[in-house]
Amino acid sequence: MNKKLTSSMLCAALAVGTVFGSAMTASAADLPILGAGIYSSTDNFNSYIGKAITGASEGVFEVNVDDGQLDQSTQLNQIDTALAKGAVAIAVSVVDTTSAPTIIQKCQDAGDIPVIFFNKEITDKDVVNSYENLYQVTSTGGDYGAAIEGEIIVNYWNENPEMDKNGDGKLQLINLMGDPGHTASQPRSEHVKSTIEDAGIEIELLEEDTGMWDTTKAKEKMDAWVSKYGDEIECVVCANDAMALGALTSIEAAGFNTEGKESEQYIPVVGIDALPEALEKIESGELIGSVLQDAQTQGKVIVAIANNLYQGKEPLDGLDFEFDTDGSKAVRVPYSAITAENVDEAAATYAE
Numbered sequence: 358m359n360k361k362l363t364s365s366m367l368c369a370a371l372a373v374g375t376v377f378g379s380a381m382t383a384s385a386a387d388l389p390i391l392g393a394g395i396y397s398s399t400d401n402f403n404s405y406i407g408k409a410i411t412g413a414s415e416g417v418f419e420v421n422v423d424d425g426q427l428d429q430s431t432q433l434n435q436i437d438t439a440l441a442k443g444a445v446a447i448a449v450s451v452v453d454t455t456s457a458p459t460i461i462q463k464c465q466d467a468g469d470i471p472v473i474f475f476n477k478e479i480t481d482k483d484v485v486n487s488y489e490n491l492y493q494v495t496s497t498g499g500d501y502g503a504a505i506e507g508e509i510i511v512n513y514w515n516e517n518p519e520m521d522k523n524g525d526g527k528l529q530l531i532n533l534m535g536d537p538g539h540t541a542s543q544p545r546s547e548h549v550k551s552t553i554e555d556a557g558i559e560i561e562l563l564e565e566d567t568g569m570w571d572t573t574k575a576k577e578k579m580d581a582w583v584s585k586y587g588d589e590i591e592c593v594v595c596a597n598d599a600m601a602l603g604a605l606t607s608i609e610a611a612g613f614n615t616e617g618k619e620s621e622q623y624i625p626v627v628g629i630d631a632l633p634e635a636l637e638k639i640e641s642g643e644l645i646g647s648v649l650q651d652a653q654t655q656g657k658v659i660v661a662i663a664n665n666l667y668q669g670k671e672p673l674d675g676l677d678f679e680f681d682t683d684g685s686k687a688v689r690v691p692y693s694a695i696t697a698e699n700v701d702e703a704a705a706t707y708a709e
């Protein structure tokens with residue numbers, strides 16, 4: 358009885374809230390709709406881009422960033438719904454890159470609505486060139502930040518001779534890769550290793566496997582490896598921070614890294630993205646570094662392109678970016694190295 362009362366009161370309160378909400382945001386209802394979605398809210402980095410899109414849309418677009426829940430048909434339904442509501446642009450990180458033609462078709466059918474693909478780059482040029490109103494917002498270079506990640510490791514090796522624990526002149530390395538279906542995954546894995554080797558450091562690859570961009574999966578893999586190799590591991594390179602944080606949890610449970618660089622046993626771990634939750638670990642020395650992939654700027658650029666197009670302006674009007682030189686309408690936001698010395702630079706991008 359009591360429970361019932363409480364829940365009906367809650368319903369009433371929510372109803373009032375909704376009424377007030379819509380009354381207060383009457384002007385928001387007049388804003389054009391941006392149909393936005395990320396492939397999964399379980400992906401930390403994508404969630405930050407989603408937040409950046411929401412932030413940048415304030416007063417510009419009515420937006421609700423959908424969660425594709427790792428399911429392409431769910432995401433296609435969300436796009437249908439947004440287009441049916443009259444979205445003036447669609448911005449998505451696709452669940453599956455091969456579904457790009459279907460999404461393009463939907464936008465075309467809805468009246469040549471612009472589509473902005475972000476994060477998961479569509480690399481099939483035939484697909485990219487098939488639609489005049491297709492834009493992409495990702496990050497720089499075919500290496501997707503991995504050359505910078507490799508340089509962090511090379512610098513660390515040069516500055517910390519104790520990194521070569523067994524003194525054999527080689528780097529005993531573990532490589533945690535991203536989702537093989539993602540455009541950045543293979544290039545990151547290759548470029549991080551070639552950058553290390555090009556600097557004259559020979560790699561002995563202890564293990565290499567995918568952690569699917571995911572903290573829990575990375576932790577599970579690392580649990581097995583840390584018990585197999587223990588202090589023989591001289592470096593763990595991760596294709597993103599979510600996995601670096603998972604690997605770190607695992608090695609800390611095994612007694613490594615808990616006191617930062619002062620730890621009795623230490624395994625250098627590095628990631629990509631410079632997520633806020635990784636920055637603390639870089640500051641404390643539990644991670645040696647990361648590569649900033651600027652989610653805030655990517656979100657702003659996505660919204661600015663959509664708004665410029667809606668206003669009938671040039672897509673990059675007022676932005677400090679240019680499209681790719683190959684003629685595709687792709688904006689690439691640069692990466693930068695983040696270590697204990699400059700965590701503030703990455704933190705500042707999230708503070709805006």
Ligand code: BGC
Binds near residue numbers: 570598630
């Ligand atoms: C990011 C990863 C993310 C992946 C998913 C990459 O660019 O670095 O953190 O999991 O995109 O799309």
Ligand code: CA
Binds near residue numbers: 520522524525526591
């Ligand atoms: Ca060694």
